[in-house]
Amino acid sequence: MEPSLDWVFSLRDIMVSSLQSRRLPLPLDREVCDGWRTGLPLGDGPRALYTSCMYQMAPAIQKAVESLEKLGAARGGLRARLAALGAKAAGGLMLRPDREELERAYRILRNIYNMLRQSGVEFRLLVDEPYSGALLYELGFEEEFAEYAKEVYRYFKERGVKEVITVDPHTHYVLEEVYPKYVEGFDLEVVSYLDLLDAGKIRVKISGFAIHDSCLYARFLGRYERVRQLLAAGTPLENPYITGRETAGCCGGPAESIVPNLAAKIAFSRAQKLATLSRTVVSACPICLANLSRTGIVEVKDVAEVVEL
Amino acid sequence: MSWEVAIERAVSHSVPNTYEVLASYPHIRQLAREVRKAKEEVIRNLDYYIEEFRKSAERIGGRFYLAERGEDAVEITAKIVGRGKVVVLGKNNVAIETGLRKRLEKEGNEVWETDLGEFLIQIADDEPSHIVAPALHMTKEAAAEVLRRRLGMAVPPDPVAIAQRVREFLRDKLLKADVGITGANALAADTGAVILVENEGNIRMVTALPPVHVVYDGVEKIVPTLIHALYVANVQAAYAGLYPPTYINVTGGPSSTSDIEKHRVSPAQGPKEYHVVLVDNGRRAAAKDPALWEALLCIRCGRCHLHCPVYWALGRGFGKPPYTGPMGVMWTAVTRGIEAAGPHALKCVHAGNCKEVCPVGIDIPQVIHEVRKRYLKNFSKPTR
Numbered sequence: 001m002e003p004s005l006d007w008v009f010s011l012r013d014i015m016v017s018s019l020q021s022r023r024l025p026l027p028l029d030r031e032v033c034d035g036w037r038t039g040l041p042l043g044d045g046p047r048a049l050y051t052s053c054m055y056q057m058a059p060a061i062q063k064a065v066e067s068l069e070k071l072g073a074a075r076g077g078l079r080a081r082l083a084a085l086g087a088k089a090a091g092g093l094m095l096r097p098d099r100e101e102l103e104r105a106y107r108i109l110r111n112i113y114n115m116l117r118q119s120g121v122e123f124r125l126l127v128d129e130p131y132s133g134a135l136l137y138e139l140g141f142e143e144e145f146a147e148y149a150k151e152v153y154r155y156f157k158e159r160g161v162k163e164v165i166t167v168d169p170h171t172h173y174v175l176e177e178v179y180p181k182y183v184e185g186f187d188l189e190v191v192s193y194l195d196l197l198d199a200g201k202i203r204v205k206i207s208g209f210a211i212h213d214s215c216l217y218a219r220f221l222g223r224y225e226r227v228r229q230l231l232a233a234g235t236p237l238e239n240p241y242i243t244g245r246e247t248a249g250c251c252g253g254p255a256e257s258i259v260p261n262l263a264a265k266i267a268f269s270r271a272q273k274l275a276t277l278s279r280t281v282v283s284a285c286p287i288c289l290a291n292l293s294r295t296g297i298v299e300v301k302d303v304a305e306v307v308e309l
Numbered sequence: 310m311s312w313e314v315a316i317e318r319a320v321s322h323s324v325p326n327t328y329e330v331l332a333s334y335p336h337i338r339q340l341a342r343e344v345r346k347a348k349e350e351v352i353r354n355l356d357y358y359i360e361e362f363r364k365s366a367e368r369i370g371g372r373f374y375l376a377e378r379g380e381d382a383v384e385i386t387a388k389i390v391g392r393g394k395v396v397v398l399g400k401n402n403v404a405i406e407t408g409l410r411k412r413l414e415k416e417g418n419e420v421w422e423t424d425l426g427e428f429l430i431q432i433a434d435d436e437p438s439h440i441v442a443p444a445l446h447m448t449k450e451a452a453a454e455v456l457r458r459r460l461g462m463a464v465p466p467d468p469v470a471i472a473q474r475v476r477e478f479l480r481d482k483l484l485k486a487d488v489g490i491t492g493a494n495a496l497a498a499d500t501g502a503v504i505l506v507e508n509e510g511n512i513r514m515v516t517a518l519p520p521v522h523v524v525y526d527g528v529e530k531i532v533p534t535l536i537h538a539l540y541v542a543n544v545q546a547a548y549a550g551l552y553p554p555t556y557i558n559v560t561g562g563p564s565s566t567s568d569i570e571k572h573r574v575s576p577a578q579g580p581k582e583y584h585v586v587l588v589d590n591g592r593r594a595a596a597k598d599p600a601l602w603e604a605l606l607c608i609r610c611g612r613c614h615l616h617c618p619v620y621w622a623l624g625r626g627f628g629k630p631p632y633t634g635p636m637g638v639m640w641t642a643v644t645r646g647i648e649a650a651g652p653h654a655l656k657c658v659h660a661g662n663c664k665e666v667c668p669v670g671i672d673i674p675q676v677i678h679e680v681r682k683r684y685l686k687n688f689s690k691p692t693r
Contacts, residue, residue: 001623003655005688138659140681219661241324249618250660258655265622266658269313 001262023130036106043124046162052132052171058286059101111304118309119198134174146182153183163189169216169285201309204234210277211236214285215250237277253287271297312624315448320615327550337547340540341668347537348606355596358498358531365501369562371583379407382588390488392416399491399512400424403526405631421482423511432459438625441611489515493526495538502561504538506546506554522580528587529605548610548668595643600679604639606669613663635663635673642680651684
């Protein structure tokens with residue numbers, strides 16, 4: 001389970017070229033990002049809902065990782081070089097998320113949209129929104145990230161956006177904690193949709209599930225309790241050594257593009273532990289949703305699929 | 310038996326114990342904050358405190374050596390020990406970092422690890438997997454098997470029986486040892502004393518039975534005073550889930566007595582020589598590094614390992630022994646450089662548990678992220 005530098009740099013090249021041409025980190029049709037808001041009014045004002053295309057892309061990432069594993073990206077040496085070549089060739093192709101998975105991502109986003117509206121939150125939708133660049137930063141490509149982040153910031157400024165509502169922890173973390181360090185004059189307010197929902201009106205549609213916390217929400221962004229507040233009516237099953245703030249494991253997702261078999265091993269072990277509490281797991285992150293679902297051990301639902309106002 | 314079984318057992322024993330200790334002795338968290346402050350002070354003024362420690366150690370009758378590189382430390386110690394001696398070691402990660410045992414063996418010395426876990430690693434000719442529990446990857450079944458295969462000891466797969474059998478084996482070595490070498494949990498700059506925490510009783514004997522005691526550890530173990538050193542001992546033991554520790558040893562120079570006319574003379578029953586070999590090996594450079602300096606705060610409790618999903622999956626494949634797990638990735642960078650640590654930093658998933666459970670609040674994910682960034686930058690290829 002050793003990462004291959006050849007592969008890591010090929011991945012960077014794929015991402016940088018894809019971000020340059022379509023502001024997405026993977027060769028995906030931009031339509032994939034925007035499909036969820038068909039028929040919804042765009043609205044206006046300084047506050048914007050920003051999906052960063054995370055939920056929409058997650059199913060494609062899953063697919064990309066599966067092909068990488070088949071190409072042997074995780075095994076290093078000659079195989080990794082071949083995989084890198086393969087991926088480069090694949091860069092000319094378009095990845096297509098599974099239709100059903102994409103529809104599911106759209107439903108999640110529509111639910112978030114509706115719940116925010118029902119909570120009385122005013123906001124606008126964005127056209128051709130760029131990906132945040134979180135993955136470039138997470139992988140460690142600082143210079144490439146810094147350059148791209150300026151472009152994203154400019155996108156918001158040109159549209160008069162002053163406040164951004166995020167729907168996932170990776171986008172939230174990078175905008176709130178990382179952008180200010182890399183983008184001069186960064187002044188966007190960043191708010192999570194989880195904080196804007198009217199907790200008093202929330203209904204939870206299922207019960208007896210286990211919560212899988214996003215690492216970023218639970219340990220970097222202080223949302224461990226907030227997620228529980230929103231899901232309380234569903235009486236989630238807790239175990240201090242499985243779902244505790246300091247003891248819970250990761251879904252493995254952040255390793256999936258570099259060491260996919262490590263990501264799979266972490267996901268498998270996490271899912272096994274969660275399954276001792278419940279076969280139904282609720283998460284609040286598209287990466288967790290994709291990575292834990294792959295294990296086939298637990299049924300993973302997004303928080304926006306199980307709560308309603 | 311697999312790593313998965315071993316780590317599952319270790320986590321299920323240690324993690325609840327540690328929470329229980331911290332709940333029962335709430336003042337430990339306060340002490341941990343004091344330890345951080347004291348260590349920050351030393352790291353900011355490392356050269357000053359090295360010099361203070363030297364003066365104090367010499368004042369109490371010790372001999373002091375500062376080794377810039379690992380190989381220098383090994384050579385200095387090989388000279389102190391000489392040839393054809395029996396040498397007993399307390400668990401010592403810096404000895405492993407610098408390859409001390411093998412070097413002493415090369416000089417024709419008979420060298421024995423006396424910590425049970427480290428002893429198992431020695432006889433298995435293996436590498437340690439955890440900073441406090443080096444044989445963490447060995448289940449009780451595996452440990453019994455190693456003893457049978459390597460030493461012909463018939464012992465059941467039972468930790469009590471294994472400990473008993475190894476105690477019998479090592480007692481003779483301890484009694485006839487010429488030199489005892491230990492690490493240090495903390496070194497007190499004001500007094501030149503070394504503090505060692507343990508549960509087995511081996512360190513107590515290694516520091517007191519042989520006529521020569523060599524302390525062999527990193528410069529970052531220095532704290533301003535003996536009181537701070539005792540804080541470190543308490544905090545380390547508590548966050549390792551082993552509190553109270555069975556023994557906290559203070560050694561302040563060669564053995565001495567003042568029973569005749571209140572005049573202090575040396576030696577008495579314990580060692581007649583007290584040597585302190587302090588190793589730099591990247592530490593002083595790290596102290597000046599805007600990111601890596603934080604790694605030097607680590608007190609080696611080994612708690613971060615047991616909360617890390619990557620360590621659960623990979624064990625000693627995450628980091629380079631003896632520095633494994635989250636703290637180990639940082640320490641691989643400190644002692645072996647970015648090139649050695651980089652591939653491990655790439656495996657980090659940024660789960661953040663390590664930061665939450667660290668007694669001295671090291672932002673481990675951030676340090677690892679910095680290692681990753683530098684590694685990719687150093688080995689970057691132009692965008693095609």
